[in-house]
Amino acid sequence: MAKIRGKKNSTKKEVIIEKASKLFKEKGFGASSMRDLAVHVGVEAASLYNHIQSKSEILQAICFKVANEFISHLDAVEASKEPVLKKIEMIIRFHIRMMMEQYEYVYISDHEWRHLPEPYLSNFLNQRRSYRKSLADLIEDGISKGEIKKIEPYVAVLIILSAISGIESWQRSRKQISAEVLEENMVKYLVEGLK
Amino acid sequence: MAKIRGKKNSTKKEVIIEKASKLFKEKGFGASSMRDLAVHVGVEAASLYNHIQSKSEILQAICFKVANEFISHLDAVEASKEPVLKKIEMIIRFHIRMMMEQYEYVYISDHEWRHLPEPYLSNFLNQRRSYRKSLADLIEDGISKGEIKKIEPYVAVLIILSAISGIESWQRSRKQISAEVLEENMVKYLVEGLK
DNA sequence: AATATAAACTAACGGGTGTTAGCATTGATT
DNA sequence: AATCAATGCTAACACCCGTTAGTTTATATT
Numbered sequence: 001m002a003k004i005r006g007k008k009n010s011t012k013k014e015v016i017i018e019k020a021s022k023l024f025k026e027k028g029f030g031a032s033s034m035r036d037l038a039v040h041v042g043v044e045a046a047s048l049y050n051h052i053q054s055k056s057e058i059l060q061a062i063c064f065k066v067a068n069e070f071i072s073h074l075d076a077v078e079a080s081k082e083p084v085l086k087k088i089e090m091i092i093r094f095h096i097r098m099m100m101e102q103y104e105y106v107y108i109s110d111h112e113w114r115h116l117p118e119p120y121l122s123n124f125l126n127q128r129r130s131y132r133k134s135l136a137d138l139i140e141d142g143i144s145k146g147e148i149k150k151i152e153p154y155v156a157v158l159i160i161l162s163a164i165s166g167i168e169s170w171q172r173s174r175k176q177i178s179a180e181v182l183e184e185n186m187v188k189y190l191v192e193g194l195k
Numbered sequence: 196m197a198k199i200r201g202k203k204n205s206t207k208k209e210v211i212i213e214k215a216s217k218l219f220k221e222k223g224f225g226a227s228s229m230r231d232l233a234v235h236v237g238v239e240a241a242s243l244y245n246h247i248q249s250k251s252e253i254l255q256a257i258c259f260k261v262a263n264e265f266i267s268h269l270d271a272v273e274a275s276k277e278p279v280l281k282k283i284e285m286i287i288r289f290h291i292r293m294m295m296e297q298y299e300y301v302y303i304s305d306h307e308w309r310h311l312p313e314p315y316l317s318n319f320l321n322q323r324r325s326y327r328k329s330l331a332d333l334i335e336d337g338i339s340k341g342e343i344k345k346i347e348p349y350v351a352v353l354i355i356l357s358a359i360s361g362i363e364s365w366q367r368s369r370k371q372i373s374a375e376v377l378e379e380n381m382v383k384y385l386v387e388g389l390k
Numbered sequence: 391a392a393t394a395t396a397a398a399c400t401a402a403c404g405g406g407t408g409t410t411a412g413c414a415t416t417g418a419t420t
Numbered sequence: 421a422a423t424c425a426a427t428g429c430t431a432a433c434a435c436c437c438g439t440t441a442g443t444t445t446a447t448a449t450t
Contacts (some may be wrong), residue, residue: 181347186354192344199428229407229408
């Protein structure tokens with residue numbers, strides 16, 4: 001009889017979610033079946049339901065975990081006393097780090113949110129909208145202080161967040177440039193594009 | 196008895212693909228069924244097969260149509276005698292225009308390519324890789340001519356293409372800024388970020 | 391050792407999927 | 421009007437899906 005095993009101090013649910021994140025990233029949420037996931041976890045599909053409520057709950061866990069980390073970091077940055085451009089850089093670096101360290105989770109949260117059921121979907125989209133609004137306000141602030149050139153804050157936010165999302169392409173590649181080089185070049189382009 | 200009707204001079208297959216592009220953009224390829232598509236087209240699901248080979252063929256048609264348009268435009272730009280930075284700007288504007296004018300097709304091609312079956316998948320990814328390589332070469336050329344600052348060409352390409360892909364967010368929004376304002380601000384940020 | 395709890399298993403449910411085969415209807419051609 | 425071609429329909433195929441119910445096995449507790 002099989003048994004769910006994972007990293008030290010992980011609950012069985014956490015193991016399932018971790019395995020699911022890899023599968024969903026690779027095949028997409030819809031194309032990944034619970035039977036597929038069960039194979040990766042090492043039990044029968046029906047056994048998963050001893051630890052999770054539903055397939056949907058896995059997606060919720062992944063999306064909201066990522067959202068919460070971004071929001072917490074933004075709150076910390078907003079509370080800091082740095083100049084606006086420095087704050088923007090801190091945020092950019094954090095996003096890049098998340099794409100490096102929690103790539104599967106961030107990828108799924110970016111690409112599969114539309115499979116979230118209501119009211120989670122509305123909640124999630126509202127959080128994202130609010131996050132982008134805060135970033136736009138920060139850029140507005142930077143413009144008014146003369147630290148940032150005149151640009152539509154909305155467009156700047158769209159460019160920054162989308163560009164970082166593109167790290168997925170690097171993740172799927174043979175990584176002929178290092179994570180450090182990627183980060184420094186992205187920060188250079190995105191921050192200097194604002195001056 | 197129902198009948199497939201579309202724009203003047205469209206074949207039935209083209210109508211089906213057009214309707215499919217909207218459905219796939221809205222719900223995703225996997226979550227869109229042929230029965231769903233049939234409802235949008237106005238016939239029974241089985242009738243679609245009088246005009247198309249398979250669901251997969253629709254995705255192929257969409258992805259390769261988009262790829263061919265990008266490649267054709269790039270070829271034309273490369274053949275032109277403009278300075279490198281001007282060429283980059285022309286390419287950026289073309290991508291933005293495609294996101295405006297053929298949004299559904301471009302969106303699907305960006306997000307659903309992983310559902311392409313072999314050998315179409317490999318072919319498609321090779322074309323995208325080759326396209327990015329050409330862009331990176333262009334940027335390398337601009338750097339060596341002193342038109343573009345020292346930056347990893349690979350990273351610059353990743354940023355540019357990903358940022359433009361983010362127009363999907365604008366497309367899903369209430370569009371409180373116009374397409375023109377979006378385009379000008381994106382060009383400003385992305386081109387000046389290279390100087 | 392006996393009992394209780396946790397967790398894995400089997401079997402099945404109710405529903406959906408892409409697609410094919412054969413028939414019926416509509417429209418075009420002679 | 422008769423015939424042919426195009427195209428829509430019904431019915432069904434073989435399979436897959438997420439999930440539940442009840443049983444069995446493993447582990448923990450007394």
